[in-house]
Each structure stands twice: as C-alpha cells, then as structure tokens.
Amino acid sequence: MQAVATARAAKPPADALDAVLASLSARFGDRFTTSAAAREQHSSTLTWLDRQPPDAVVFPETTEEVSEIVRLCALHGAPVIPFGAGSSFEGHVNAPFGGVCVSTEQMTDIVAVNVEDLDAIVQPGVTRKALNAHLRDTGLFFPIDPGADASIGGMVATRASGTNAVRYGTMKDAVLGLTVVLASGEIARTGGRARKSSAGYDLTRLIAGSEGTLGIVTEVTLRLHGQPEAVAAGICAFPSVRAACEATIAAIQSGLPVARIELLDAAQVAACNAYSKLSLREVPTLFVEFHGSDASVREQSERFGEIAADVGGGPFDWATRAEDRSRLWQARHDAMWAAGALRPGAKPVPTDVCVPISRLADCVEETLADIADSGLQAPIVGHVGDGNFHCLPLVRTDDPAEVAACRRFVGRLVERALRLGGTTTGEHGVGQAKMAYLEAEHGAAAVEAMRAIKRALDPQNIMNPGKIVIP
Amino acid sequence: MQAVATARAAKPPADALDAVLASLSARFGDRFTTSAAAREQHSSTLTWLDRQPPDAVVFPETTEEVSEIVRLCALHGAPVIPFGAGSSFEGHVNAPFGGVCVSTEQMTDIVAVNVEDLDAIVQPGVTRKALNAHLRDTGLFFPIDPGADASIGGMVATRASGTNAVRYGTMKDAVLGLTVVLASGEIARTGGRARKSSAGYDLTRLIAGSEGTLGIVTEVTLRLHGQPEAVAAGICAFPSVRAACEATIAAIQSGLPVARIELLDAAQVAACNAYSKLSLREVPTLFVEFHGSDASVREQSERFGEIAADVGGGPFDWATRAEDRSRLWQARHDAMWAAGALRPGAKPVPTDVCVPISRLADCVEETLADIADSGLQAPIVGHVGDGNFHCLPLVRTDDPAEVAACRRFVGRLVERALRLGGTTTGEHGVGQAKMAYLEAEHGAAAVEAMRAIKRALDPQNIMNPGKIVIP
Known part of the structure; x- marks a missing residue:
C-alpha cells in the first residue's frame, strides 16, 4: 500500500455545521429536526456504548433528496450518518463527530416485485416484515431474518443474516443490485436484476457490509425465493x-x-x-x-x-x-428479551462471533466456562448451521465495573473465535465496538487495503466516520 | 469522485524490463523463460483478439515467491499478468504492455480439506477436476463447473460459474477466503474459514472477479458441498x-x-x-x-x-x-467443440450475456433472428436457470471482415441484454473484449468508483493493465 497521510475525522467548524443545518431546515421543513429527543433516539440504543447523538436528523424520501443532502454535507465537510430501524448493536448509528443523521424512515416504497424473476426493488426503509407482508400473496418470500424487524437498508449495511442463512444465505447473497449515494453526492448504480454477472468489480458486495462508510444505500434489488409448499x-x-x-x-x-x-x-x-x-x-x-x-x-x-x-x-x-x-x-x-428478563435492571448486550462449525462446540464450551468463571449471566443462542453464535451478557450499564467486565469478556470471546479460525462478527458488524479487533483478524495488509478503499471513495471521511476503519 | 490524473499503463523502459528479467532469471532458473513458444502459449488463445504475449513467463511455487516477483515488478514498473489454465475467453491473459506472466501452473497443492466444515484450502493452480478427483472419497464435492478444466485461481479471477450455479451459486459464493499478493508485493489475507462474517469490507468478493487487476490470488479457501445421495x-x-x-x-x-x-x-x-x-x-x-x-x-x-x-x-x-x-x-x-466442428476452418468465439429470466426468451429469440439476419453461424447454449446464455459464433479469424461482423454482433448482443435489464457478461468476465460496454451497463459514477478502487490498490497500474477499467 502506498503511504497516505492519516485522514482522521473531526467535528466540522461550527459555522460550516450551522450552514448545513440552516440549508437543510430551509429545504426539508418538518422533515428536518434538531430536537434533543429525535437526536437521542437516532443514536445507538442497543449497546453499552455511550450515545453520541447527531446534530440533526433529516428524513428524505428519494435518492435525489439523499444526494442533495450528501452534496451539501460534502461541501461543508459535515459527517453523514445513515439510519435505518436503529436495531443494530455495535454503535453503527452513533455520531462521534456530530453531523447529520439521514433517516430512511420515510423511504418505504416497494418499487417493484417481479414475480417471474423472483426479485423485488425496494427503498431502504422498508422493513423485512413489511416486505414479507407485501409478498404474501405472490408465492414468494424474503428469507433473511435477523430477528428484529430491521430495515432492508440497514441489513445491507451490516451484511445481516439470521436464522435462515444456513439455507438461503446472508444479505451478501440476497442483494442483486443497489443504488448508492456516494460521498460526493453522486448517484451510483451497482449490480442489477441479472442473477449473476462478471462485469467488473463487485461494488454491490463492497457496499454490502460497509456500514454506511462508503455511501448511503437508497434502493435495493433483492433476490426472493418461492414460499415452500x-x-x-x-x-x-x-x-x-x-x-x-x-x-x-x-x-x-x-x-x-x-x-x-x-x-x-x-x-x-x-x-x-x-x-x-x-x-x-x-x-x-x-x-x-x-x-x-x-x-x-x-x-x-x-x-x-x-x-x-x-x-x-x-x-x-x-x-x-x-x-x-x-x-x-x-x-x-x-x-x-427473554434473556433480559432474567436479571431485572440489566440490559442484554448482544455480541456475536462465528467459527468453522467443527470448532463451534469448543468455542461454546470454552465460552460457557468463561461465563461461569467470570460470574457473568450471559445466555447463548446460535445459528449453529453457520457456526455463528450470540452471547447475551446481562449488564447494568450504569455500573462502570460491570461494563468493563463485559468488555473484557467480549475481548476474550473474539480472541477465542479468532484462535479457532473464526471471525470477530458473523452478522452484527464492526461498528464502533469491534474496530479494535479488525487487524488481529485480517492482518495489517488487508486492513490497510480497506483503509485505501475508504480514502479512495470518501476522501474527506464524511461517511459515517469512526466506524470499521480509521482511514 | 475526486479528480485524479489518468494513470494509463505504458510499456516499462527497456532497461527497467531488462533488470526485471535478469533478476527473475537468476532467481528462478528453469522456472523462468522468455522463449517465444512459452510467451505465445501464455497469451490469449480462445478469442478473436490478437495475441499479445508477455516478455517472460515465471512459474512460482509459493505465495512468498509470487510476492518476490511482484515486488520486483513494482520496483521497476513492469506489468504483472496472472495466468491459470488459459481457458478464459475475453483476452484476460493478453499482455498489451508486455511484462511478466505469472503462471500458477506449479501451484497445485491441495493444502487442506476440512470434511466436517465442508471446506478446502488450495493453491490457485489446482483445477476443478483435480480437486474433485481428490475429494471423491470424502463425500464432498466442489460444484462450480464452467465446462473447461479451469484453474481455481482463474475461476476466482473471473467470478466463474457454469452449469451448477442455479443451485450452488457462483465463485462469489464458493470462495470463503483468499490469500492475495497486492500490487506492492504485500501479502493480504481476506475472509477466512467461518461460513459468514460481517467483519469489515468484503475484500474477498472485491478480489473475486477483479481479473488479476487488483492482485494475484495465491491461495483459496473454498466452500464445498456434500455429494448428493x-x-x-x-x-x-x-x-x-x-x-x-x-x-x-x-x-x-x-x-x-x-x-x-x-x-x-x-x-x-x-x-x-x-x-x-x-x-x-x-x-x-x-x-x-x-x-x-x-x-x-x-x-x-x-x-x-x-x-x-x-x-x-x-x-x-x-x-x-x-x-x-x-x-x-x-x-x-x-x-x-461440437459447434466448432459445424464449420471447418472456423473457430468458435464464445461470448455470454445474462438477463432476468423473464426476459430470456425475448433475448434468445431476438438473438436467433439477428443470427439469421446477419448470416452468422452461432449456436446457443444457456444456463437458463440463471438467465445466462452463450453464443458461439463460428468465425474465420484470419478474415478481418468476419471478425468485424462478429464484433458488431457481440455489440448488438450486449446492447440487447442491457436493454432487457441484464448484464454484459454473466460469467466470462470483461477482460479486454468487453471494456467498452462497462459504462453503458453501470453508469459513469459506478465505473469511476471502480477506477478509484483500482488507483487506490494499484497506483502504478502494473496489475494486469488494460483489463476491466483504464484507471
């Protein structure tokens, strides 16, 4: 990799931020807010991480509106944080450098369902349950099922999977094509409706799992499946x-x-x-x-x-x-929720790893022993067909000692998964919480390649900064 | 996208090339050659494109040797052209700017087969048939079947698929992890043996289908399947x-x-x-x-x-x-070969497109009419479950008029596939022959994103230059 100066994100200057907020307010009216409640609600709620609210939240309805917002933010160097249903776990929607949260809550059109081709085109705010309700009478269904009623855009961003992945694959398999607003505000289309393609770099799967750090997904072409008889x-x-x-x-x-x-x-x-x-x-x-x-x-x-x-x-x-x-x-x-109810006052702090299936029993048994040793309460559920499992430590998040103990436990869990040939996260993503483990998993050269890609596609580091890699 | 000066490849200066060849000759001995026959044999043989032989061919045996070769070429700005089995169609192995062909012919180790995990780790020169012969008694098999006995490395590079893809997917689905020598000579590891991961950018699938333009694949972790009962x-x-x-x-x-x-x-x-x-x-x-x-x-x-x-x-x-x-x-x-035998003296020039399956009949029927109108002989075979089909125009490649007519036919075929919502190539790849269509398929912003990635990962443009995109 060539040596390039580190481009760490920073909060934009106050006057630049003010200019962005004033323009957005004028342009989007009541689809724009800086209220404390909305900002709080659009920062991470399902982790132990401190909430880091954005400076404002905007609710676009179209790809073109998202493009306008990103162009404006790019002009002033303001961070852009995409937000789907807020059901991610690793701090993906925190705004450590402030900036504008782009909520896809109002982007809920199901643009097309092509029954003969077993595909659908949706806006990113459509949730998986809403899509399946819409599909009920077509004989088709969308199988990816992470549990929560996540938005399709968020599921693309984290490369989500869930209970059906052992048969139907993960979001990387479910996504045929994307419309993406890049860091410049330009609109790119990747992939398409063909079932497969060898036409150039696979931008679709580069964007899937990039957690909003390379662009905002504004339309998704999904592969569907026939409802089983x-x-x-x-x-x-x-x-x-x-x-x-x-x-x-x-x-x-x-x-x-x-x-x-x-x-x-x-x-x-x-x-x-x-x-x-x-x-x-x-x-x-x-x-x-x-x-x-x-x-x-x-x-x-x-x-x-x-x-x-x-x-x-x-x-x-x-x-x-x-x-x-x-x-x-x-x-x-x-x-x-069942796990959470085991310990009133505590919050379940879900984390996941994935190992080759032959090592799953070792990994789960060692983890159970670790839980017993450390005095944590942390039930385990797993997508065992993929070698992927979740621990749900029950943590009083207002107790710094408990939070610190939980962090250490997660560190040991990740280390164990890597030692057994596995990965830091099978389906939750990196976000803020797992950045520290990326180099241990992939090695310096691969992480530097990720940084080079981030710098190439987001030279100002405005797209969801502080997640996955520091460019 | 930021504006960056165009970095077109050029032949390296003669003295730089001489330095590379002298060093490789001294280092690799009889695993290095500049013979005309070997150079000719390692340029494209299965297309209508003129052969463009490399300046030399080298036969490394390990990842570290490939890294040494690429470091040397990077030092002198010499192109590096990876070569597997030579069964690709679109000019992927031509050397338009000369340089060093890195053949994986001697990288044929099956490093590991993990029966419980249904995976295998192989060097890139292993062919699909050799792998399946090795697997016969394990109860497992490797399903991706492009027809030719292609090398696994080449199949990764072109994101190959074939007859089984409708059920088992393509190389993008079959590849769990890669070892890649990057343009700097650094060795990167992507993915791993876990069945799924959300740990950062999906470099595995960025490299798969990148046709050697972002790095050379030197080890592949493959997903296998149980032999059906x-x-x-x-x-x-x-x-x-x-x-x-x-x-x-x-x-x-x-x-x-x-x-x-x-x-x-x-x-x-x-x-x-x-x-x-x-x-x-x-x-x-x-x-x-x-x-x-x-x-x-x-x-x-x-x-x-x-x-x-x-x-x-x-x-x-x-x-x-x-x-x-x-x-x-x-x-x-x-x-x-059967098609080729229909017209003695002519060569079948396979080309492929892929459309949504609902448009396949339209696309094939229009293509049959085009074949009839243009007086070509061009049988059709298709992986119809994916909407992917091949035309096999039979061309006397020494007749410029026939070659030109075939080129025009391919142009119309691609245009038709794009009009019907499809892609320029379902499985053969872009190579040299289909570069011209990339922007029509993906649009300017997506192709510029591809260029930005190429520049970021290969700033000197030495990795298989003149394929997919001109950075």
Whole structure:
C-alpha cells in the first residue's frame, strides 16, 4: 500500500455545521429536526456504548433528496450518518463527530416485485416484515431474518443474516443490485436484476457490509425465493452442546437441506420457558426447520431424528402446523428479551462471533466456562448451521465495573473465535465496538487495503466516520 | 469522485524490463523463460483478439515467491499478468504492455480439506477436476463447473460459474477466503474459514472477479458441498425456446431445487448430435439435473415432467444411472467443440450475456433472428436457470471482415441484454473484449468508483493493465 497521510475525522467548524443545518431546515421543513429527543433516539440504543447523538436528523424520501443532502454535507465537510430501524448493536448509528443523521424512515416504497424473476426493488426503509407482508400473496418470500424487524437498508449495511442463512444465505447473497449515494453526492448504480454477472468489480458486495462508510444505500434489488409448499419445524433436546453441534454437522454433511437450525444453551432455554411460557427441558436444545414438499419435509425430519438419536439426542418433536411453528420461532426471536428478563435492571448486550462449525462446540464450551468463571449471566443462542453464535451478557450499564467486565469478556470471546479460525462478527458488524479487533483478524495488509478503499471513495471521511476503519 | 490524473499503463523502459528479467532469471532458473513458444502459449488463445504475449513467463511455487516477483515488478514498473489454465475467453491473459506472466501452473497443492466444515484450502493452480478427483472419497464435492478444466485461481479471477450455479451459486459464493499478493508485493489475507462474517469490507468478493487487476490470488479457501445421495438427470424437448424458458421459470418459482437446467437451441442440438453421436430431436432442448435423496429426485423429476407438459414440452426422459448422466453432461461440455466442428476452418468465439429470466426468451429469440439476419453461424447454449446464455459464433479469424461482423454482433448482443435489464457478461468476465460496454451497463459514477478502487490498490497500474477499467 502506498503511504497516505492519516485522514482522521473531526467535528466540522461550527459555522460550516450551522450552514448545513440552516440549508437543510430551509429545504426539508418538518422533515428536518434538531430536537434533543429525535437526536437521542437516532443514536445507538442497543449497546453499552455511550450515545453520541447527531446534530440533526433529516428524513428524505428519494435518492435525489439523499444526494442533495450528501452534496451539501460534502461541501461543508459535515459527517453523514445513515439510519435505518436503529436495531443494530455495535454503535453503527452513533455520531462521534456530530453531523447529520439521514433517516430512511420515510423511504418505504416497494418499487417493484417481479414475480417471474423472483426479485423485488425496494427503498431502504422498508422493513423485512413489511416486505414479507407485501409478498404474501405472490408465492414468494424474503428469507433473511435477523430477528428484529430491521430495515432492508440497514441489513445491507451490516451484511445481516439470521436464522435462515444456513439455507438461503446472508444479505451478501440476497442483494442483486443497489443504488448508492456516494460521498460526493453522486448517484451510483451497482449490480442489477441479472442473477449473476462478471462485469467488473463487485461494488454491490463492497457496499454490502460497509456500514454506511462508503455511501448511503437508497434502493435495493433483492433476490426472493418461492414460499415452500410445506414447512416442518421442531425441537430436539441434547445431552450437551457438543452433541447438538455434532448432530448439526452430520445433518449438513449428509446434504440435508436444513432451513434453520438454532442452538439454545440451557440458560437460554430456561429464559425462554419463563418469558414465552414454554415447558421445554432445560438442556441444550436445537430448534430445527425444513422447507420442501410434504413428502420431502417428512423425510428430512425423520432423517434428522435419526441423526439426533445417533449422538444421544432427541426425540425430534416436529410438526407442520403453522401455529405450532410460529410459537416456536416467536420464542426464538424473543430470546434477547427473554434473556433480559432474567436479571431485572440489566440490559442484554448482544455480541456475536462465528467459527468453522467443527470448532463451534469448543468455542461454546470454552465460552460457557468463561461465563461461569467470570460470574457473568450471559445466555447463548446460535445459528449453529453457520457456526455463528450470540452471547447475551446481562449488564447494568450504569455500573462502570460491570461494563468493563463485559468488555473484557467480549475481548476474550473474539480472541477465542479468532484462535479457532473464526471471525470477530458473523452478522452484527464492526461498528464502533469491534474496530479494535479488525487487524488481529485480517492482518495489517488487508486492513490497510480497506483503509485505501475508504480514502479512495470518501476522501474527506464524511461517511459515517469512526466506524470499521480509521482511514 | 475526486479528480485524479489518468494513470494509463505504458510499456516499462527497456532497461527497467531488462533488470526485471535478469533478476527473475537468476532467481528462478528453469522456472523462468522468455522463449517465444512459452510467451505465445501464455497469451490469449480462445478469442478473436490478437495475441499479445508477455516478455517472460515465471512459474512460482509459493505465495512468498509470487510476492518476490511482484515486488520486483513494482520496483521497476513492469506489468504483472496472472495466468491459470488459459481457458478464459475475453483476452484476460493478453499482455498489451508486455511484462511478466505469472503462471500458477506449479501451484497445485491441495493444502487442506476440512470434511466436517465442508471446506478446502488450495493453491490457485489446482483445477476443478483435480480437486474433485481428490475429494471423491470424502463425500464432498466442489460444484462450480464452467465446462473447461479451469484453474481455481482463474475461476476466482473471473467470478466463474457454469452449469451448477442455479443451485450452488457462483465463485462469489464458493470462495470463503483468499490469500492475495497486492500490487506492492504485500501479502493480504481476506475472509477466512467461518461460513459468514460481517467483519469489515468484503475484500474477498472485491478480489473475486477483479481479473488479476487488483492482485494475484495465491491461495483459496473454498466452500464445498456434500455429494448428493442420488442424482437424476435427463433431457426434455420443447416446441420453442420460449416454452423451454417458461418451464424453467415455473420450476424455479415453484421451489423445485434444480441442480442444473441447460438450454440448447436447435442448431446446438444438431451440433451435439453430430459431434457426440447422440440422436436427439433437433428442437430446443433442456438438459436438467436434480440432486437429493432417491425419493426426492424421483419426486422432483416427476414434477418437472408435469411442468414441461403444461407448456407443450416433454416427455422428460430422465435416469439416475451415472453412465447415462456422464454421457449427457459430456455432450453438454463438448458443446463448444461440437459447434466448432459445424464449420471447418472456423473457430468458435464464445461470448455470454445474462438477463432476468423473464426476459430470456425475448433475448434468445431476438438473438436467433439477428443470427439469421446477419448470416452468422452461432449456436446457443444457456444456463437458463440463471438467465445466462452463450453464443458461439463460428468465425474465420484470419478474415478481418468476419471478425468485424462478429464484433458488431457481440455489440448488438450486449446492447440487447442491457436493454432487457441484464448484464454484459454473466460469467466470462470483461477482460479486454468487453471494456467498452462497462459504462453503458453501470453508469459513469459506478465505473469511476471502480477506477478509484483500482488507483487506490494499484497506483502504478502494473496489475494486469488494460483489463476491466483504464484507471
């Protein structure tokens, strides 16, 4: 890499910021605010990190309006912080250098659904649930399911995934094309509606996961899937986390097309029992789902039952009724709130890592031992088919000692994942909270390449500064 | 984008080049050559483009040796052209500014196969067939199948795909991580063995498809799949290209997990009959394959037969015996040679585009009319499940008028694909031959972003210069 002077962000001079705010106020009227409540609400709320509110929030409706806003900010060197549903965990929407939060809350058009091509074009503020409600009668669905009703734009930005990723992939697989407002305010279109392309650098996947640091996503072309004819889902208890992981590996290796396979440790099962009024055995448990024809989901469920029995687990208690399935997955999605209810006054501080699946049992067992040693309460849930799991430390965030202990725990968790051949984050992203680990994961040359790309595409460092890399 | 002076490549001064060649000769001995035959063999052989041989060819064995070579070339400003199996079509391995061809022919180690994690780590010179031969007894396979026995490194570079992509994805999906020697000679590691990651910019997918213009891939971590328990494959005739496309759309929309679905137009069926000694009806035909359990491939084949019948096609004549399938797919893979045999003295000049599947019938029909109008002979084969198809114009490449007519035909084909919402190339890549169309596809802002990335990662423009974009 060539040597380039470090371009750290700084707060813009007060008069430059005033000029930006005055122009935006005049241009956007009641779609612009500097109220303390709105600014607070548009900074990170789901982490232990201190909130760092922006100076203002603006609510554009079109790509062209976003372009206008970014041009203005670029002219005055003001930071631009994109905001979707605010459901990210790692401080992505904090504004450490102030600036303008660009909320996509009013960009909720579903521009097109192309049933024959299994794709849709949406504005970034559309949430995944709103999209699926819209798709219900088309026979199609959008499978990426991170739990929260996240916005599609935010999901692109963090390269989100969730429970269905083992079968349907992550946002990197779901995004066919993007409209992006670059740091200059220029509007770029990447990818398109073709299912695949080898036409030049893959800007679509460079932007996906860039957390708003290279541009703001203003339109997304998504790949959809046919609603399965039949769905079977169920619960399977195991004598240990290791046995649950072994069953998962065997299922995937044998080519069973698992749609979802989720691990809950004993602590999380207990939390779900209490919160969601279930009566599961409080042992390591897999929630499993299959998609296919009536005959194939039956066959798959039976085969999974045999695989589970081979490692001492089971029985695999499955059903195809929609009500039974919904109750199960609602409980899974409420895991964070269920965990939170275990310790009143504390906040669940979700963090995630991902390791090769063969090391998952090691990683979870070591983490359980760490939790026991450190006296933390931190249930575990995992997208075990991907080797991805979440810890939910329950932290009194007003107690600096607890926050510091939690930080150290996360540091050990990341170090463990890297030692086992894994990654700092499987799906939550880097944000502010995981920047410190990036070089340990990727090495100096790769991180310097990321910095070079950031400098090339955002020379003033105005796009969501202070996230992922310091250019 | 910021304005940056255009950095066009140029041949290095003769004394600089001499210094590079002398150093490489001293360092690599008989793994270095300037022989005319070797230089010729390492320039493009499968296109109509004039061959532009490099000044020398070097055969490193390790990442560190590649790094040494690139450092030396960077010091003297000499171009570096990576070379895999030489099976690409668009002039990717030409050396318009001379320089050093880095052949990966001797980088053929399979470094690791992790059966539990369904991944493998290979050097870039391993070919897909060599990898699958190595995997045979593991229960795993590598599904990406572009026809030719391409090198894995070359397949990464062009973001290759092929017949299995409709089910297993393309190289962008198959690559978990890379080791890359950057333009400075530094060694960067991207991605890793975790199934998914949100840890920073997706350098893995930026390098995949960058055709050696951002670095040389020296190690690849690949995602593998379980060998299916059962495979059913067969042939289905249709009254028209449109009917074949409609059956494909219906199959995919209904969630049938098609593993391969390949269209041959009547001309290509005739060519295959003659070349591969088949006796197929010379009408538009789909070659289709399903992977699953014995019961599920039977169910899928029967359902596909019903779908074909609905649009007037069929019967779907399928079998599960390996010999029958092999014969079928060998004929499919020999399509290029079969087409070539239709016109002795001419060379098939394969080109590809990809459109949304709903527009595929339009695109193929318009293209057939264009072929008829222009008096070309150009059979069509397509990965119809992706909306991707190939034309194989048969051209006497020593006749400038024929070459010019073929160029114009390709221009019209690309224009048609873009008009129908598609892409310039679904899987062959840009190389030299399709650079002119990049801006029409992506727009000025996106292409300028590509240029900015190229300048940031290769400021001297030494990495495979004259391909994809002129920085």
